[in-house]
Amino acid sequence: MDKYFYDAKIAEEEYRRDLVDFREGIDLTTKERDAIANTIAPLLNQGQSVHQILSAHPQISQCERTIYNYIEAGVFKDSGINNFSLKEQVNRKLRGQKLKKRKEPVNYNGRRYTDYLAFRTANPETPSAQMDTVYNNPSGPYLQTFLFEKTAFMIGFLYTEKTCESMAGSLERLHGKLGNALFAKLFPVLLTDRGSEFEKHRLFELDKDGNSRLNIFYCDPMQSNQKAHIENNHNYVRDIIPNSYPLDCLTQRDIDLMFSHINSTPRLSLGDKSPYEVFAFFYGEAAANYLNIRKIERDDVILKPRLIYASKR
Numbered sequence: 079m080d081k082y083f084y085d086a087k088i089a090e091e092e093y094r095r096d097l098v099d100f101r102e103g104i105d106l107t108t109k110e111r112d113a114i115a116n117t118i119a120p121l122l123n124q125g126q127s128v129h130q131i132l133s134a135h136p137q138i139s140q141c142e143r144t145i146y147n148y149i150e151a152g153v154f155k156d157s158g159i160n161n162f163s164l165k166e167q168v169n170r171k172l173r174g175q176k177l178k179k180r181k182e183p184v185n186y187n188g189r190r191y192t193d194y195l196a197f198r199t200a201n202p203e204t205p206s207a208q209m210d211t212v213y214n215n216p217s218g219p220y221l222q223t224f225l226f227e228k229t230a231f232m233i234g235f236l237y238t239e240k241t242c243e244s245m246a247g248s249l250e251r252l253h254g255k256l257g258n259a260l261f262a263k264l265f266p267v268l269l270t271d272r273g274s275e276f277e278k279h280r281l282f283e284l285d286k287d288g289n290s291r292l293n294i295f296y297c298d299p300m301q302s303n304q305k306a307h308i309e310n311n312h313n314y315v316r317d318i319i320p321n322s323y324p325l326d327c328l329t330q331r332d333i334d335l336m337f338s339h340i341n342s343t344p345r346l347s348l349g350d351k352s353p354y355e356v357f358a359f360f361y362g363e364a365a366a367n368y369l370n371i372r373k374i375e376r377d378d379v380i381l382k383p384r385l386i387y388a389s390k391r
Contacts, residue, residue: 095108106148106153111153111154112157114138114140114145114148114154115154115156115157115159116157117131117135117137117138118131118135118138118145118154118159119154119157119158119159121377122159123382124379124380124381124382125317125318125379125380125381125382126343126379126381128142128145128146128149129142129344129346130343130344130376130379132145133344133350133376134344134376134377149161184272184277184279186272186296189279189294189295189296190295190296190298191295191296191297191298191301191304193295194267194269194295197267197293197295198267204266204267205226205227205228205263205264205266205267206227206228206266206267206268206269207224207225207226207227207264207265207267207268207269208224208225208227208268208269208270208305208307208308209222209223209224209245209268209269209270209276209308210222210223210270210271210305210308210309210312211223211240211245211273211275212234212312212315212319213240213325214319214321214322214323214324214325215324215325218237218238218239218240218325218326219236219237219238219325219326219328220236220237220238220239220240220275220325221234221235221236221237221315221319221325221333222234222235222236222237222245222248223308223311223312223315224248224308225307225308225311226264226357227307228356228360229348229353229356229357229360230307230311230345230347230348230353230356231341231353231354231356231357231366231371232308232311232314232337232340232341232353233337233369233370233371234315234333234336234337235248235330235333236325236328236329236330236333240273240274240275241275242274242275242276242277242278242281243278243281244275245275245276245282246278246281246282249265249282249291249292250285250286252265252369253285253291255368256365256368260361260365260368261291262291263361264361264365265291265292266292266293267292267293267294267295268282268292268293268294268295269294269295269296269297269304269305270294270295270296270297270305271296271297271302271305272296272297272299276294276296279294279296282294311340314340314343314381315336315340317381317382318336318339318340318381318382318383318385318386319336319383319386320383323383323387327387327390328386328390330370332386334370334371335385335386336385336386337371338354338371338372338373338374339374339379339380339381339385340353340381341353341354341357341366341371342354342373342374342375342376342379343379343381344376352373352376354366354371354373355373358373
């Protein structure tokens with residue numbers, strides 16, 4: 079027959095724990111709270127978002143909004159989780175409202191944003207890539223970025239100068255590395271802004287033999303929202319390379335590592351798949367390898383400066 083032993087100390091501890099659970103006002107026991115905190119705390123510290131964490135840990139039954147509410151209410155404060163642990167909760171400095179119309183020294187006829195929209199309407203199945211430049215100091219170095227719109231897959235190249243020749247050199251090297259067929263699949267259309275480093279459109283459109291390799295189009299002046307995909311994806315870059323951090327201590331290997339982690343971050347817009355997974359599905363893992371991007375396991379993704387700056391100290 080079963081025998082039961084009464085332990086007054088254990089009974090008192092369970093009673094006190096139940097009192098805490100009943101009075102906290104949340105639908106969690108203390109053990110459930112601690113289990114969630116132990117899962118999300120290290121991943122938030124790596125710069126991952128709540129959505130990213132929940133997509134990789136289905137054992138957490140609470141929805142994304144509930145977890146945000148718990149964090150904001152201080153439920154996990156004993157585990158070091160607060161509002162400042164969240165990617166989007168940090169206050170941002172407002173930009174000044176000084177606007178200045180830029181002069182138009184280049185003839186953009188046939189390559190304006192309206193021409194881009196007309197091209198996309200006539201060729202809806204043709205994928206598009208977007209190009210931009212990121213820097214923390216006007217004197218450089220400069221990070222040229224490309225984003226493949228269909229997959230949200232992003233790559234970048236580090237340069238000490240911001241010229242059309244250097245930026246177009248990326249396409250020249252990619253063309254040689256990827257080959258005609260794969261390059262044509264990835265870069266049939268290129269959308270960028272009217273920065274001086276992109277204005278010599280023939281350097282981008284034509285290969286070294288003068289043959290056409292892509293169609294390039296330019297956004298309207300001061301309309302960065304027209305290439306919103308790459309602008310939004312730069313938020314991941316800024317998580318790892320904040321405005322105050324130098325770029326002159328970085329190497330191309332650091333940049334490739336950064337984009338490997340960014341491309342391994344699942345996105346709600348991709349059905350909780352990562353850009354790497356979607357890109358590999360369409361073009362194969364070999365294509366990602368040609369671009370020096372590798373897959374990072376979800377719990378190993380780091381979106382903090384220490385990813386590439388820890389070894390620079």
